[in-house]
Amino acid sequence: xxxxxxxxxLAIIPTLFVVALVTFSIMHATPGGPWDADASKRGTDPRFQxxxxxxxxxxxxxxxxxxxxxxxxxxxESVLAAAPKLLDAQFENYLFNLLRGxxxxxxxxxxxxVQDVMFAPEEGRPIWTSRFGTTALLGILALIMATxxxxxxxxxxxxxxxxxxxxxxxxxxxxxxxxxxxxxxVFFILIFAVALDMIPVITPAIWYENxxxxxxxxxxxxxxxxxxxxxxxxARLTRSSMLEVMRQDYTRTARAKGLSEWVVVMRHMxxxxxxxxxxxxxxxxxxxxxxxxxxxxxxxxxxxxxxxxESISRRDYSMIMGTTLFYAxxxxxxxxxxxxxxxxxxxxxxxxx
Amino acid sequence: MxxxxxxxxxxxxxxxxxxxxxLWEDAWRRLLRNKxxxxxxxxxxxxxxxxxxxxxxxxYHPLETFKGMTLRPAAWVKGTTxxxxxxxxxxxxxxxxxxxxxTEVIWGxxxxxxxxxxxxxxxxxxxxxxxxVSGYFGGWIxxxxxxxxxxxxxxxxxxxxxxxxxxxxxxxxxxxxxxxLLLFFALSVVNWVGVARLVRGQVLSLKxxxxxxxxxxxxxxxxxxxxxxxxxxxxxxxxxxxAFTIPNxxxxxxxxxFLGLGIRPASDPSAMFQTSWGMLLLWGRDAMRGQPxxxxxxxxxxxxxxxxxxxxxxxxxxALDPMMKGTS
Numbered sequence: 001x002x003x004x005x006x007x008x009x010l011a012i013i014p015t016l017f018v019v020a021l022v023t024f025s026i027m028h029a030t031p032g033g034p035w036d037a038d039a040s041k042r043g044t045d046p047r048f049q050x051x052x053x054x055x056x057x058x059x060x061x062x063x064x065x066x067x068x069x070x071x072x073x074x075x076x077e078s079v080l081a082a083a084p085k086l087l088d089a090q091f092e093n094y095l096f097n098l099l100r101g102x103x104x105x106x107x108x109x110x111x112x113x114v115q116d117v118m119f120a121p122e123e124g125r126p127i128w129t130s131r132f133g134t135t136a137l138l139g140i141l142a143l144i145m146a147t148x149x150x151x152x153x154x155x156x157x158x159x160x161x162x163x164x165x166x167x168x169x170x171x172x173x174x175x176x177x178x179x180x181x182x183x184x185x186v187f188f189i190l191i192f193a194v195a196l197d198m199i200p201v202i203t204p205a206i207w208y209e210n211x212x213x214x215x216x217x218x219x220x221x222x223x224x225x226x227x228x229x230x231x232x233x234x235a236r237l238t239r240s241s242m243l244e245v246m247r248q249d250y251t252r253t254a255r256a257k258g259l260s261e262w263v264v265v266m267r268h269m270x271x272x273x274x275x276x277x278x279x280x281x282x283x284x285x286x287x288x289x290x291x292x293x294x295x296x297x298x299x300x301x302x303x304x305x306x307x308x309x310e311s312i313s314r315r316d317y318s319m320i321m322g323t324t325l326f327y328a329x330x331x332x333x334x335x336x337x338x339x340x341x342x343x344x345x346x347x348x349x350x351x352x353x
Numbered sequence: 354m355x356x357x358x359x360x361x362x363x364x365x366x367x368x369x370x371x372x373x374x375x376l377w378e379d380a381w382r383r384l385l386r387n388k389x390x391x392x393x394x395x396x397x398x399x400x401x402x403x404x405x406x407x408x409x410x411x412x413y414h415p416l417e418t419f420k421g422m423t424l425r426p427a428a429w430v431k432g433t434t435x436x437x438x439x440x441x442x443x444x445x446x447x448x449x450x451x452x453x454x455x456t457e458v459i460w461g462x463x464x465x466x467x468x469x470x471x472x473x474x475x476x477x478x479x480x481x482x483x484x485x486v487s488g489y490f491g492g493w494i495x496x497x498x499x500x501x502x503x504x505x506x507x508x509x510x511x512x513x514x515x516x517x518x519x520x521x522x523x524x525x526x527x528x529x530x531x532x533x534l535l536l537f538f539a540l541s542v543v544n545w546v547g548v549a550r551l552v553r554g555q556v557l558s559l560k561x562x563x564x565x566x567x568x569x570x571x572x573x574x575x576x577x578x579x580x581x582x583x584x585x586x587x588x589x590x591x592x593x594x595x596a597f598t599i600p601n602x603x604x605x606x607x608x609x610x611f612l613g614l615g616i617r618p619a620s621d622p623s624a625m626f627q628t629s630w631g632m633l634l635l636w637g638r639d640a641m642r643g644q645p646x647x648x649x650x651x652x653x654x655x656x657x658x659x660x661x662x663x664x665x666x667x668x669x670x671x672a673l674d675p676m677m678k679g680t681s
Binding site: 011015018019022023026027174175177178179180182183186187189190193194286289290293294297298308309312313320324327328331 | 503504508509510511512513515516517519520521600604607608611612613614634637638641642645648649652655656659660662663664
């Protein structure tokens, strides 16, 4: 098992490398640079731009600094000594800095580093009130809601198969599985903010100004929006998986032994029925994670998702790289954690053994 | 359950006297028995008709602006001032620049349908060819495919679309068809991989079967085995995947449109694609109190289309392969 885990964990590295390479290449294949947004307003003069480019290393070639390499060779250095010069290019420099924990300066938030904007809270506030903390809070709330609601509905539907409760659960699960989360969010806003006037149209800050507790009232609707689709998916899956388990011999045996219904359901049925459910938690989790771009933009929440969408339009290269890699890492970790849990719930199918 | 039993018996009796049917006829009959799928197909055909005949059906042209008629509410709304009262000429009201919302929603159907169906053909054909070749021949092609698959699976799709759509927006490719061509391209680049992987798995299990050996023994060429034996036998799962590819593409377009990265708003009245539901949502967000229909109409359309495809996809899967029923 540990051998498999190590291999699986190490496999994340090439994946992230490729993600970085693809993102970097696409971003730099495009016309326009990070200073454009200011150029129209301030009329940045070309000399100033040049200085900026030099300061941020944007004047270097993207992948291979063959100029510096040729110069070093001309100055009589050996191939080996000159080789590092070849790597003195934007992409390699970015990766080396990344490994040192320096995600590069943000071009949009002047004077701040990318990791600082993403993970550091405002002055004098606890660490969890950062943008990352906000996104994580929404994600965790959504995951809890989705799992609890999905499993409960699925179990009830399966235990009362073909009753009105079953049909109701199935109906809602099908409908909400089909409706995309941002459309659902639009409806929620229209109903609760516009028609019923229960909440403000623009979501207030997720973290209270004066205390360091989360404003769960504000976080509720966004996380619910995120959770509904996943909950519906889990409910459908749990139901069909439970129905399968109900017909198994060991369930009949457990009943025949005279065990209480609760023990039969929880210990014999649910434990087995959850195996297929666990396998989809990874993709579901990844779905929740990437859902945050839309939900945060829709509700106007200052999290990493919104930061990502905004830095795209501002061409904040280092921020795009940072957030993309961060999201890719989260998705990879979500899938990895599922492999681990999978082995724990079902000893028969320890992957890689 | 009783009604089902009798129906089953009647069907069995009928089968005795009927000429043999093939998989597709059987599947079609099973699909027609699925009420949700049939209803979904009816609703969807309405959207397809709207998409094809948008210029004829829509009351106005999406670029036609009405001076002094900005952000009018729906026709039936009675307000205190003329600005807050609906105008019978505009059933769903007007938007921030004075376009008719109903017209825009109808033209939006055209964009969504195109985004759903056109990349699907690219995705399915490319994915099937690569999947068959790599499954059948194995070797380095197969290895390469699996490495590509690993990367694509690890790269969150939406992340990739956002980056591509924003980065390549100003290039010639990004300008064609109001940016839709770039979206088709991006969707295909990501989604063919899933199809290829599925077909590969299908081919791997099929090629060990006796009928393939038999074909080889009588001297069938590789091409013939692939085209006449492997392809028809893996068509059923390909069709099901196709049915789920369409709503994904439509959803992606709507999401990107909502982030302002989808189709560009048209300036040329003769352009094939003028607006999209996602874009309408983006505009509607700023006017949700006065003119909620700018949000409600496109959101309802997206939800309806997605639901239809869910039902059709589920129905197709159950109809084509009753053994797969309930898996997803």
